[in-house]
Amino acid sequence: xxxxxxxxxxxxxxxxxxxxxxxxxxxxxxxxxxxxxxxxxxxxxxxxxxxxxxxxxxxxxxxxxxxxxxxxxxxxxxxxxxxxxxxxxxxxxxxxxxxxxxxxxxxxxxxxxxxxxxxxxxxxxxxxxxxxxxxxxxxxxxxxxxxxxxxxxxxxxxxxxxxxxxxxxxxxxxxxxxxx
Amino acid sequence: xxxxxxxxxxxxxxxxxxxxxxxxxxxxxxxxxxxxxxxxxxxxxxxxxxxxxxxxxxxxxxxxxxxxxxxxxxxxxxxxxxxxxxxxxxxxxxxxxxxxxxxxxxxxxxxxxxxxxxxxxxxxxxxxxxxxxxxxxxxxxxxxxxxxxxxxxxxxxxxxxxxxxxxxxxxxxxxxxxxxxxxxxxxxxxxxxxxxxxxxxxxxxxxxxxxxxxxxxxxxxxxxxxxxxxxxxxxxxxxxxxxxxxxxxxxxxxxxxxxxxxxxxxxxxxxxxxxxxxxxxxxxxxxxxxxxxxxxxxxxxxxxxxxxxxxxxxxxxxxxxxxxxxxxxxxxxxxxxxxxxxxxxxxxxxxxxxxxxxxxxxxxxxxxxxxxxxxxxxxxxxxxxxxxxxxxxxxxxxxxxxxxxxxxxxxxxxxxxxx
Amino acid sequence: xxxxxxxxxxxxxxxxxxxxxxxxxxxxxxxxxxxxxxxxxxxxxxxxxxxxxxxxxxxxxxxxxxxxxxxxxxxxxxxxxxxxxxxxxxxxxxxxxxxxxxxxxxxxxxxxxxxxxxxxxxxxxxxxxxxxxxxxxxxxxxxxxxxxxxxxxxxxxxxxxxxxxxxxxxxxxxxxxxxxxxxxxxxxxxxxxxxxxxxxxxxxxxxxxxxxxxxxxxxxxxxxxxxxxxxxxxxxxxxxxxxxxxxxxxxxxxxxxxxxxxxxxxxxxxxxxxxxxxxxxxxxxxxxxxxxxxxxxxxxx
Ligand code: NA
Ligand code: NA
Numbered sequence: 092x093x094x095x096x097x098x099x100x101x102x103x104x105x106x107x108x109x110x111x112x113x114x115x116x117x118x119x120x121x122x123x124x125x126x127x128x129x130x131x132x133x134x135x136x137x138x139x140x141x142x143x144x145x146x147x148x149x150x151x152x153x154x155x156x157x158x159x160x161x162x163x164x165x166x167x168x169x170x171x172x173x174x175x176x177x178x179x180x181x182x183x184x185x186x187x188x189x190x191x192x193x194x195x196x197x198x199x200x201x202x203x204x205x206x207x208x209x210x211x212x213x214x215x216x217x218x219x220x221x222x223x224x225x226x227x228x229x230x231x232x233x234x235x236x237x238x239x240x241x242x243x244x245x246x247x248x249x250x251x252x253x254x255x256x257x258x259x260x261x262x263x264x265x266x267x268x269x270x271x
Numbered sequence: 272x273x274x275x276x277x278x279x280x281x282x283x284x285x286x287x288x289x290x291x292x293x294x295x296x297x298x299x300x301x302x303x304x305x306x307x308x309x310x311x312x313x314x315x316x317x318x319x320x321x322x323x324x325x326x327x328x329x330x331x332x333x334x335x336x337x338x339x340x341x342x343x344x345x346x347x348x349x350x351x352x353x354x355x356x357x358x359x360x361x362x363x364x365x366x367x368x369x370x371x372x373x374x375x376x377x378x379x380x381x382x383x384x385x386x387x388x389x390x391x392x393x394x395x396x397x398x399x400x401x402x403x404x405x406x407x408x409x410x411x412x413x414x415x416x417x418x419x420x421x422x423x424x425x426x427x428x429x430x431x432x433x434x435x436x437x438x439x440x441x442x443x444x445x446x447x448x449x450x451x452x453x454x455x456x457x458x459x460x461x462x463x464x465x466x467x468x469x470x471x472x473x474x475x476x477x478x479x480x481x482x483x484x485x486x487x488x489x490x491x492x493x494x495x496x497x498x499x500x501x502x503x504x505x506x507x508x509x510x511x512x513x514x515x516x517x518x519x520x521x522x523x524x525x526x527x528x529x530x531x532x533x534x535x536x537x538x539x540x541x542x543x544x545x546x547x548x549x550x551x552x553x554x555x556x557x558x559x560x561x562x563x564x565x566x567x568x569x570x571x572x573x574x575x576x577x578x579x580x581x582x583x584x585x586x587x588x589x590x591x592x593x594x595x596x597x598x599x600x601x602x603x604x605x606x607x608x609x610x611x612x613x614x615x616x617x618x619x620x621x622x623x624x625x626x627x628x629x630x631x632x633x634x635x636x637x638x639x640x641x642x643x644x645x646x647x648x649x650x651x652x653x654x655x656x657x658x659x660x661x662x663x664x665x666x667x668x669x670x671x672x673x674x675x676x677x678x679x680x681x682x683x684x685x686x687x688x689x690x
Numbered sequence: 691x692x693x694x695x696x697x698x699x700x701x702x703x704x705x706x707x708x709x710x711x712x713x714x715x716x717x718x719x720x721x722x723x724x725x726x727x728x729x730x731x732x733x734x735x736x737x738x739x740x741x742x743x744x745x746x747x748x749x750x751x752x753x754x755x756x757x758x759x760x761x762x763x764x765x766x767x768x769x770x771x772x773x774x775x776x777x778x779x780x781x782x783x784x785x786x787x788x789x790x791x792x793x794x795x796x797x798x799x800x801x802x803x804x805x806x807x808x809x810x811x812x813x814x815x816x817x818x819x820x821x822x823x824x825x826x827x828x829x830x831x832x833x834x835x836x837x838x839x840x841x842x843x844x845x846x847x848x849x850x851x852x853x854x855x856x857x858x859x860x861x862x863x864x865x866x867x868x869x870x871x872x873x874x875x876x877x878x879x880x881x882x883x884x885x886x887x888x889x890x891x892x893x894x895x896x897x898x899x900x901x902x903x904x905x906x907x908x909x910x911x912x913x914x915x916x917x918x919x920x921x922x923x924x925x926x927x928x929x930x931x932x933x934x935x936x937x938x939x940x941x942x943x944x945x946x947x948x949x950x951x952x953x954x955x956x957x958x959x960x961x962x963x964x965x966x967x968x969x970x971x972x973x974x975x976x977x978x979x980x981x982x983x984x985x986x987x988x989x990x991x
Contacts (some may be wrong), residue, residue, distance in 0.1 A: 243315070
């Protein structure tokens with residue numbers, strides 16, 4: 092059940108990441124066209140960069156599900172199969188711990204509880220916490236940066252889902268192709 | 272304690288990106304600067320927030336389109352015309368095709384990914400040792416960041432505030448020297464091992480191969496032209512190249528349809544994210560390391576050891592070889608350029624172009640050295656050959672790069688002649 | 691305490707030297723109780739990232755362009771009023787005025803940083819690949835800018851196509867015609883040799899480009915009253931030295947550009963016609979301090 096949820100979410104992540112990859116290409120080409128015709132668009136570069144950030148973290152979370160992240164496997168190749176099995180379970184646990192740490196880090200960063208306590212009043216929240224992330228602007232897009240930063244909690248929750256599912260669903264490190 | 276954690280996690284085959292992130296987290300814990308936890312995720316995000324990195328997915332997309340659209344294969348055929356008849360012909364073809372590709376692709380990681388998929392099965396089928404096939408391909412991939420365009424030079428230029436176009440030009444001679452040294456390595460290996468025999472093409476076949484490859488050569492022309500005539504930045508020229516690759520593969524070779532694009536974008540997203548996510552992790556790692564002033568201390572120490580530029584470059588090379596073993600090229604370049612470049616320029620009067628070429632080449636070498644050798648693992652993942660097997664066949668190439676590195680360190684003119 | 695101070699300029703730059711001098715004097719005046727480690731050349735990230743680190747307290751101090759701060763505190767955009775200052779000396783006088791200093795008061799609440807005083811990176815000029823005989827020639831021209839609103843509005847009003855671009859990309863972009871002109875200061879036009887690919891330099895001095903010395907508000911709150919006074923006073927003193935450095939060096943840089951074989955036109959506010967008035971209209975609403983700053987500028991002429 093958990094594993095199927097993880098699998099479904101990984102597919103959505105990969106689909107979105109591919110969409111962002113297409114968006115990057117489109118935006119950069121748009122830049123070439125508009126600039127060569129003298130109509131340079133101010134916000135395209137920044138939009139392309141954020142599309143790349145979203146692509147990267149969404150696909151990185153999915154890579155945890157597919158166990159397709161790049162790792163040093165020198166030792167794995169030399170140990171007997173049972174040892175290798177337990178090493179891989181150990182790695183699953185380490186990744187699970189990483190996801191938990193990321194949850195804690197995102198809570199420290201976004202401070203959702205304190206924001207709620209401040210009655211969603213950002214000025215009051217800033218005064219209480221010295222946390223200015225909800226006021227941070229983007230350079231050229233005209234939206235608050237926090238909308239773009241949201242990919243970090245999305246990545247974190249995705250990673251937590253995938254790694255929890257992997258804990259109960261041992262599997263061998265797959266090739267990169269698995270992500271396809 | 273921190274180095275121990277790093278090594279244990281690394282060899283336990285924890286994903287490299289997470290090794291870097293977890294080591295950084297542990298280091299923060301040990302240093303007591305707990306305020307860094309608050310900026311941790313933000314710094315990881317900031318590591319990806321970089322215009323230059325956009326070139327990575329675009330180069331990878333171009334590579335995928337060239338593969339699927341039949342361009343890689345035709346470039347390989349064109350290479351066959353020139354070197355196919357030698358004993359070990361396919362090994363030379365691999366290198367020559369890698370040179371062509373290097374003029375299109377700017378990142379060793381993506382070139383290794385593309386070429387491993389194309390060349391290793393072909394070489395294995397003709398009877399080459401798979402380890403040697405993968406090693407030749409991985410070594411050929413090292414040409415990507417030296418022969419322009421080059422992502423490493425883009426990033427170095429950004430850090431050193433040098434014109435990127437000039438840096439590209441500075442890479443031409445070193446790139447040719449490096450390719451030459453690889454040809455020699457293959458020839459020497461051929462004396463020891465018995466390579467499969469090659470065959471020269473007949474004139475009509477050769478002409479047809481060259482004609483077929485002609486549209487594929489549009490891509491390097493478009494990239495160089497795009498940059499020279501001011502239509503595009505290096506990143507944008509990668510996007511233009513992908514568009515041309517699609518046009519050629521769809522319109523001329525008819526091997527690809529727009530409907531295939533979905534799968535290509537999936538591969539582009541997943542493969543480029545593998546690399547970019549590591550850069551994000553390396554960025555937090557580097558940020559913590561710089562925050563604790565480790566590189567500064569190293570640099571101060573270096574300056575007390577010698578006053579001779581060549582000796583300094585030798586020391587830098589040795590240190591960077593170790594850095595390159597542990598940290599990926601781009602991340603390492605970002606880490607060390609701001610620290611070492613001022614020392615090189617101010618204390619030793621070293622030309623910044625030469626310095627850029629030398630450290631870039633050095634860090635590229637690190638892509639193929641264990642334990643952290645991204646290129647090695649990509650070659651392994653794409654070809655299905657185990658990393659250790661590849662490394663066992665790779666060392667002659669690494670030795671050749673090291674010699675080239677020494678030559679480039681000793682003769683600044685090789686890097687500055689064309690500028 | 692060992693304070694960490696970040697900036698984007700390379701080690702030999704005026705700002706970095708001022709930061710070092712500040713650190714040396716702080717160590718001396720505090721009897722070794724405090725010291726400053728300078729992180730030059732974007733080692734800790736770009737200005738936006740450093741500002742975010744100041745907010746969390748991960749970074750203690752920074753010397754930063756006011757442009758970056760004005761993205762969060764639009765009132766600071768008032769400094770970029772075209773022809774607020776006539777030249778570098780006048781710009782220094784304005785930045786030293788009480789009005790300018792008063793504008794720093796809201797920074798702790800609005801941006802999480804304490805601003806101690808201003809420095810500078812000189813005045814903005816326009817360097818063009820093609821001949822520019824009047825402001826009308828700049829219409830439709832692809833012109834590189836640093837991305838922040840006041841300068842964007844200025845060039846939009848002028849009818850140019852402002853193109854945001856990070857500094858390292860500028861040389862190539864100018865060389866290959868990706869942009870037709872750049873908004874730049876005389877120092878970098880010299881040092882980075884942008885004139886090699888240009889025909890015309892407008893010594894327009896159309897905008898000042900101030901810098902501000904910042905301390906993390908979180909870190910500042912944790913300091914003793916004496917430390918607060920000593921640190922801010924010394925930092926203010928050393929960022930202020932950059933103003934004198936630019937007053938002293940700007941004429942020589944400008945002079946040198948007269949000898950590199952490009953056309954140099956010295957132009958004034960009249961050259962840009964009604965752009966100033968329209969800019970003022972837009973920014974009067976965004977930057978309430980604008981009239982006061984104009985008054986301070988008139989008073990220091
Ligand atoms: Na290349
Ligand atoms: Na390595």
